[in-house]
Amino acid sequence: MRTLRALAAAIPVAVLLAACGGDDTTGGGEGEVVELRYAFWGSDDRAQMTQDMIDKFEADNPDIRVEIDYADFGAYFDKLATSVAAGDAPDIMTMGGAYHSEYAGRGALLDLGEVDDVLRTDDIAEDILAHGTIDGSLYAIPTGVNGYAMVANPAVFAAAGLELPDDTSWTWDDFAQLCTQIGAALGDTGYGSQDLTNHNTLALWARQHGEQLYTEDGELGVSADTLTEWWDFSLQLRDSGCTPPATRTEELASQSAPEQTLIGTNTGGMALVWSNVLEALSTASGEQLQLLIPPGVDGGEPGSWLGPSMYYTISARTEHPEEAARLVDYMLNEPAAAESFLTDRGLPVNSEVREAIVPQLSPVQQAEAEYLDRLQEVVGEPVPPAPVGSTETAGIVTRLNSEVLFDRMTPQDAAEQAVAEIGTALDR
């Protein structure tokens, strides 16, 4: 009933707000001024950077006014779904994970091919654009590049009397050994690593085993055997004192703020993260954190890939596709825009823009850029775009991981259930 009431309240309010917003176009003294709404998630800091960028954009484009509309990550997609359903979609929407596939698959996004005379993509690599291409049409353009990384805390390694590993050749066995040594050396004061299981890690593991999480056709591409193997390994890490006990892992999983992670509190040696969180984690821990290429399988592929951090999309129902495309083009291709963001939305995808901002990066941001350069050398085939229904995978994996870590399910059962549940979500 509360959900019903929330819905009942939200929809009329959204309609009302739309009505109060007035016309999108207001007659100006010299020609029409077009108003655009740009939605994204993030902190007040990000909003500040964005407003800074918008001010520059508006100075260059006096015929466009941009209103920003932001919420924190947890609330963002609920808010977005409701406003899109109410016919009040923002003109430009930031997407993440597989949400752009969900929205594009349901006809809510503009085919960016329709505005390619305004929106330039020449300086963006093909495999990056592929992430935003669904059924042959470009619907979403990555805001920046990210790489999955093993972040290591040198202070914790030093406290355990260990050296950082050589990340060009290490394997999961090397990782387990190192991690257990840290766990043993720290005793009650810390752990070798935070629990590693999530859908990104499974994607990496699958690629290292010659499979992939999702196939080109949007089907599940990982076998129950491969998943069983992962969860067996994960239990081994838990039992050897490398990763924390299940209750602690559960707590850490529900508190994602950098200040609450093991790395951020200097009580863990390693964790698997996206490279663009390096700065936040470094600030939280106060240490010079290092990004390592994730461990591999003996004699197997490294499995890594360069992934998009977020996407810019345009609503299919916008009244001003051309103006919206001009804003997206500005954010992607203008060095002035990137100077406002730096690496906050990932390392810029436009190679020229990237070079323009490198001198302005902080030492931590430069370390992040260097990591991505190193990772670039070992990446395999690009990852196919995440299919419709795949936004559910993260939740399914987290839940089954709890079942395994609390010994309520065997790795085998959890793996089979994961295959069944993810498969159902993709088919629906």
Place this chain on the structure above:
Amino acid sequence: MTTVPTFSRGRAPGEPPPQAAVGPPEPRRNRRSPLAKREGRVAYLFLAPWFIGMVVITIGPILGSLYLSFTEYSLLQPPEWLGLENYRRMLDDERLHTALRVTFTYVFVSVPLQLALALALAFFLDRGVRGLALYRSIYYLPSLLGGSVAIAILWRQIFGTEGLINQLLGMVGIEGEGWVSHPDHALSTLIVLNVWTFGAPMVIFLAGLRQIPTMYYEAAEVDGAGGFTRFWRITIPLLTPIIFFNLVLQIIGSFQTFTQAFIVSGGTGGPADSTLFYTLYTYQRGFGSFEMGYASALAWVLLVIIAGFTAINFLAAKRWVHYGD
């Protein structure tokens, strides 16, 4: 609702009373005077804002969701008619079955505990404790706060691995695990949270206890009845309407629990679905997976469940609730 009869009995200033001015009001006459008719119209006028709000904001969307419950509706595309498919799907939906189990456990454990605690405290406060008003306010406070986000966050901290509870246990040498993060204990912490908000039923019980004439107790004492007998034979029977009222309200409220579970589990219903309340699951399907049609069907089933329990309550009430008249 008590304001309505008061209003219809009121008169415009300066006008003579329509009925006998002295003595108790006469039984209502069938034929209504022009004045009463006019007052009736005025009453409807004053009711109109509420009524319009009720239709537009509550009843309209509820009926809308009934239609949506027979469709597939992704929020982004127009709904597509599915017939009974959403309802059929519930039979095979294992997470829904988990959600039902969690919600029923919560309701059947926390409501009796909460009412028992509320009654016990009301009973002792009623025995002339000095500073009653203060105690009443203090005990009532959790009811106002219990459903809030802030308290849910506080709860997660208190029952965390390094939370208050484990620090207290540590003092007596017991090493506790994280309570909210263990699938065997997470639901219990939410039950404790619900029991802790006993203040609202307690205040109603207090008012009920005040209504019981002292002469019954005096008479029983003269007859030699002890404290327990007086409580069991006088207090409880005379309080049954209040108990019934609290029971119905708390059952309805507990079935709808959402905020606490959402915050404590970070919206997942975890660990391992141990706090997957029915409403939380409905929310996940609707807003997390764009299955608003299925979520609407779930909401309707919850409505039917709550209506069913309320109906059972009212039927059973004939057997155990004693009204004074």
